Amino acid sequence: MGKISLYGLDASPPTRACLLTLKALDLPYEYIFVNLFEKENYGEEYSKKNPQHTVPMLQDDEAYIWDSHAIMAYLVEKYAASDELYPKDLLQRAKVDQLMHFESGVVFEAALRRLTRPVLFYGEPTLPQKQVDHVNQIYDFVESFLEHDYLAGDHLTIADFSLVSTITSIGVFLELDLAKYPKIEAWLERLKELPYYEEANGSGATQFVNLLKSKNFTVVP
Ligand SMILES: N[C@@H](CCC(=O)N[C@@H](CS)C(=O)NCC(=O)O)C(=O)O
Structure with a gap:
């Protein structure tokens, strides 16, 4: 190795x-x-x-x-000793890939990065409400994707790792209403049970949220 x-x-x-x-x-x-x-x-x-x-x-x-x-x-x-996290089966892999493309294009690039960059790197004090509202659509999508315990089926894959990293960060712009999204809530709880979750994602997500909050941005119509 x-x-x-x-x-x-x-x-x-x-x-x-x-x-x-x-x-x-x-x-x-x-x-x-x-x-x-x-x-x-x-x-x-x-x-x-x-x-x-x-x-x-x-x-x-x-x-x-x-x-x-x-x-x-x-x-x-x-x-990896097994292909479980990124299945070799063509259809199963396509499911993981479609979720990762969703994370990359729709969640990270079109929403999270678009909201984060102006505040964090260019000192922009306001964000347009319309852009922030777009986050609702992402929560709706993820809730509807969750037909099983994990995003791509009944076991953990790298699609879960990809999406949990952004879903636990984007709430600083529009808080995730857990009562409205019970499947996302259960999925987050499942991931938080991983012994390495806090070290690998939890504490960094808190850092991200606190960093953005420290910029005191406001959302304007
Ligand atoms: N789709 C890429 C996104 C990578 C990305 O944009 N990372 C941000 C930090 S979260 C970055 O490096 N920004 C600095 C820059 O683009 O100049 C990935 O999944 O790795």
């Missing part, structure tokens, strides 16, 4: 999705903090390794991979 390093920071949801995967697989790794606020991800060294400048980034010996979904899939394919 090669040496694995994960570049990222706990407040970053996709970094946490990868931490959950590393912990689930019980893989030894070095965790390298990347200070986005000091623009370390735009430094010469980092840019050579990841020209998209994003975290997380995985280093496996001499190889560099970025995008949390690609990283999680790679880790399971290469190191």
Whole structure:
């Protein structure tokens, strides 16, 4: 086995999705903090390794991979004893992939990043109500996806890791009304039972929420 390093920071949801995967697989790794606020991800060294400048980034010996979904899939394919977290069965895998594309395009990019960037990086004091309301649609989607105990079926997959990282963060913009979303509530409870949940996602999600709250942004019509 090669040496694995994960570049990222706990407040970053996709970094946490990868931490959950590393912990689930019980893989030894070095965790390298990347200070986005000091623009370390735009430094010469980092840019050579990841020209998209994003975290997380995985280093496996001499190889560099970025995008949390690609990283999680790679880790399971290469190191897992079974394919449970990322099934080889074509249909089951398609279900996991469709959820990860949903997380990437609809949840992270179109909602979470769109709301976070102006407040966190550009000091924007307000956010438009319409953009915030969009979060409701995401909660509706996830509730409707949850036909089983886990998102892609009756067992845990990397799609759960991906979506739990963003769903536990986006509430800082529009709180998740648990009474309205009982399936999401039960799913979150299930994930919180994982012995590595708090270390890999819980504490980082709290950091993210507190960071955003410290900016005192308001939502305007
Ligand atoms: N789809 C990517 C998103 C990665 C991403 O945008 N990460 C953010 C932090 S949460 C980042 O690196 N932002 C800094 C930048 O883009 O300059 C993934 O899943 O890895």
